[in-house]
């Protein structure tokens with residue numbers, strides 16, 4: 001067993017955290033030999049609920065759990081953090097405009113960015129889940145200037161997993177027979193799920209998913225809209241937003257960042273753009289990445305046809321607008 005590391009989960013009394021905390025504490029992200037100090041951040045009115053979650057974590061009798069610290073103080077939560085799952089955000093309320101939601105949530109990420117800057121390890125790995133995830137990640141990074149920008153990422157892994165599942169079920173294959181589906185851009189309805197570079201394994205042989213499905217109209221139509229609208233479909237059926245699948249995706253994202261991606265395989269993460277594929281710099285854009293030694297790099301040289309370029313431009317435009325709105329909100333204070 002190695003020395004414990006501090007892992008922060010914000011929004012710890014919420015529904016995603018309820019699944020996520022168990023998965024992290026079971027060793028599914030950092031390994032079965034890594035003990036964990038779990039720092040749980042939520043807002044003061046949720047401290048009672050959080051106490052119940054802490055009781056349950058204790059009652060799970062998890063050997064890797066060294067210490068659990070529930071708190072509403074970001075200074076306590078982010079102290080010595082090696083990894084942070086930023087799930088906490090205000091949910092959209094009835095009658096609330098998208099702009100109001102953005103404004104409320106980016107302020108949270110400004111405050112938490114400042115706390116990360118002061119109290120976390122300089123190599124902390126930050127995964128933003130709370131929406132608008134990409135824009136919250138750029139704000140969080142902006143207010144934590146002593147931590148490298150590469151350490152701030154946003155979650156599009158749920159979208160990737162959804163896309164993977166759609167392809168697998170279309171072909172009647174297990175999900176692990178599908179790899180290299182890409183989510184480009186924003187974690188919003190403008191995201192571009194791209195199957196052009198996806199590979200499937202059928203009877204032991206690898207082939208292009210595009211050729212295996214053999215239906216361009218589907219792959220450029222229903223496939224994309226199903227993935228884009230999957231979150232809304234879950235809400236409509238469950239009357240609550242995706243939580244178990246979001247928690248699993250957060251674990252997948254951090255697991256791969258911590259442990260690396262297998263050779264020949266890439267995953268999608270919202271990362272700070274360096275201008276790859278002609279996208280604007282300094283927004284958090286979801287790209288295909290490979291990970292070695294806990295560092296991601298954007299996969300280069302994938303062919304982008306006119307259809308894909310059009311989709312990339314739409315989602316980039318939305319991210320630029322969101323960033324401008326978010327910076328304006330933060331500069332008001």
Ligand code: NAI
Nearest residue numbers: 011013014015016042043088089108129130131155158246
């Ligand atoms: P939830 O409403 O059940 O839980 C959110 C928790 O965050 C609540 O306990 C709330 O008190 C807490 N919170 C609010 N402000 C906070 C602050 N300043 N500091 C710490 N905690 C704070 O919501 P749920 O279902 O757990 O979702 C959380 C977020 O994740 C939402 O923004 C949701 O839109 C987003 N999400 C993102 C996905 C992605 O793929 N990137 C997928 C699914 C959800």
